[in-house]
Amino acid sequence: MDALNSLRTKVAKKVLQKTLSVKNGETVTVESWNNGLEFARVLLAEARAMGTTAVLVLEDEGAYIEGVKRSPKNTLGKMGRNEYGMLKGTDAYVFIPGPLLAAYQTKINPRLMSDSTRYNSSWYDAAKKAKLKGARLTFGYIGExxxxIMGRTVQQVAExxxxxxxxxxxxxxxxxRRLSSSLxxxxxxxxxxxxxxxxxxxxGETxxxxxxxxxxxxxxGNNMTYVPPGFVSKGVESTSASGTLKVSKSVTRLGLLSDATLTFKEGRLVQWKSKESMPMLTKLVTTVPEQKRRLxxxxxxINPRMGYLFGQDRMVAGSVTAGGFGITAVVRGADLTVSGRALVTAGNL
Incomplete structure (x- = not known):
């Protein structure tokens, strides 16, 4: 436990000092769900030690579930004046999400979950307007x-x-920067x-x-970042994809997809196969309107310290991920060439 506490302290200091460049006299807001509280306490203590005015906001999972089920439709998923005011008065914001916000969860039905997070774009608009700097600690998404389904414990993933x-x-x-210059x-x-x-x-956008x-x-206007980093993403011309993609084991909103072979023609996903997860793959694909099944x-x-099946496969150095058609399709061990230049070889940068 001492090693874990030491790790939390190192990361907390790095988030405050390097990610957000927090200064003495500034205001810091830490928002955490239950599973992130131990780290949030460390972060709060470090922020106050730096001379900031820091507060902690708790989103209790049990209360959230009950509230989602009982809230009137006209208030579900909406921000109030209290939250807008908090953002306006914050210089640096650290968010530790909860498992309910992850790609895969079974405690709230998908429709209700979607309705309960309608505030998402409003929150980011308000954060940009407030000119706050923010960090999202992605270990918080991982619950039991x-x-x-990844074959891990929550602590293993968090560590x-x-x-x-x-x-x-x-x-x-x-x-x-080197990678993006080629994309x-x-x-x-x-x-x-x-x-x-x-x-x-x-x-498109990089x-x-x-x-x-x-x-x-x-x-x-890019005032929020992920911790840990890192990846580079680039838009794809939506009618250009042609050929076949072999997808590696990937976490989806329905669980763990063991394998998939996806065929594209003129940008559109036209065929999909899986040896071990065909029912899941079909459900993932067919819930997306046919005209939107495009790469x-x-x-x-680009992160050499990240590993596969620890909740952030898209950050693993050398991973190649395709998206936009209802699945985050991770490809391990890929060769990626751009305009004839090799950027990734056998899964290595």
Whole structure:
């Protein structure tokens, strides 16, 4: 436990000092669900030791579930003046989410869960308007249900993610910049893995998650970041994908997808197969309207301290992830080439 407390302290200091550049006299708000409270307490103590005015907001899971089930429809998922006021008065915000907000959870039916989080865009709009800097600690998403399907314990996942947060942020940022310089609009991409090959054209926004909210990020409106980092994502021209993608074991909103083979034509997902998870795969695909089953995003992981099936596969260095069609399709051991240049070889950057 002493080792875990030491790890929490190191990460808390890094989030405050490196990610958010918190200064003496500033205001810090820590929002946590029950499973993140131990880390939140450490973070609060470190923030106050730095001379900040820091407060802790608890989202109790039991109360949330009861509230979602009993709230009138006209108030469910809406922000109030109290929360807007809190954001307006905050310089730095640290969010430790709960398992109910994860991709996979079974305690609240999906429709109710979606309705209860309608505030999402309003929250981010208010946070940008307030010019606060924020960090999201992703270990909080992992509860017993999700840890179990990954073959882990909650503590194993939390420790691995916290350890991955101690990666050198400057090194992550340099790697992200080099990678993003190759992911330019109009570039032709090829992903090869397991004997399959998928090709498409890049077009659209580039996002870098390097664990730091920089002045440049603030000017661009990117005031929230993930901890641990990191990945680079790039938009895909929605009619360009053609070929086949071999998907590795991936966590989905319905559970663990063991394998999948996805075939695209003119950007659209036209065929899907799975040796071990066909019913799940079919349900995942068919809940997305046919016209929206398109590859629209490419993600490349860049964190050498992250591992697979610890809740953030898209951050594993050398992982290639495709999305936009109802599944976060992780490909391990892939060869990724962009305009003829190899960016990932056999899953290595």
């Amino acid at each position: 249900e999700m840890a179990r 691995r993610q916290l350890s991955a947060a101690l990666v050198n942020f400057e090194g992550i940022s340099r790697r992200a 330019t609009d109009g570039s032709k991409v090829s992903v090869r893995a397991g004997g399959a090959r998928l090709e498409f054209i890049l077009k 996002t870098i998650e390097d664990g730091v909210v920089s002045p440049q990020d603030m000017r661009a 629209t995003i490419l993600n490349v992981g």
